[in-house]
Structures are given as structure tokens and as C-alpha cells.
Amino acid sequence: MSRDSWFSRLAPDLLRMFFDALYDEDVIKEEAFYKWETSKDPAEQQGKGVALKSVTAFFTWLREAEDESDNS
Numbered sequence: 001m002s003r004d005s006w007f008s009r010l011a012p013d014l015l016r017m018f019f020d021a022l023y024d025e026d027v028i029k030e031e032a033f034y035k036w037e038t039s040k041d042p043a044e045q046q047g048k049g050v051a052l053k054s055v056t057a058f059f060t061w062l063r064e065a066e067d068e069s070d071n072s
Contacts, residue, residue, distance in 0.1 A: 011054075014054075015051055015054045015055055016054060016055050016057065016058050020058065023058075030062060033058075033059070033062065034062075037052065037059060
């Protein structure tokens, strides 16, 4: 298997794994993830659409967890 082939299969989940680890280890707080998600900073826009698509499930999970804690 070529390196490019391996990376292209892993890449969609790689950012999600980083986000999960950074959140689970309290390296980055919820507010910072949300700030990045909604940022309109031109310096952050290149590739952001692809990145956001790959972490959609992370943000869904984060919002659902927040809703559950608000309802408890």
C-alpha cells in the first residue's frame, strides 16, 4: 500500500482523533473549539471547509453532551 493511499484513508478521521484527544485531555476547552468553528479569520479559511466536514460528528457530540449536562 502506498503512503498516499494509506494517508487518504486515514486523513478523514485524523482530525477527529486529534479533537477527541485534545478535548479528553483538557488541552482545549469547548469554548475554543466553538470559537474556531465559527471564526471568519481569513488566515484560517484555506482548507477549513474540509476540516469542518471531517469533525462534524465531534461538534454534534459536543453539543449533545452540553445539552445533556444542561438538562441534568
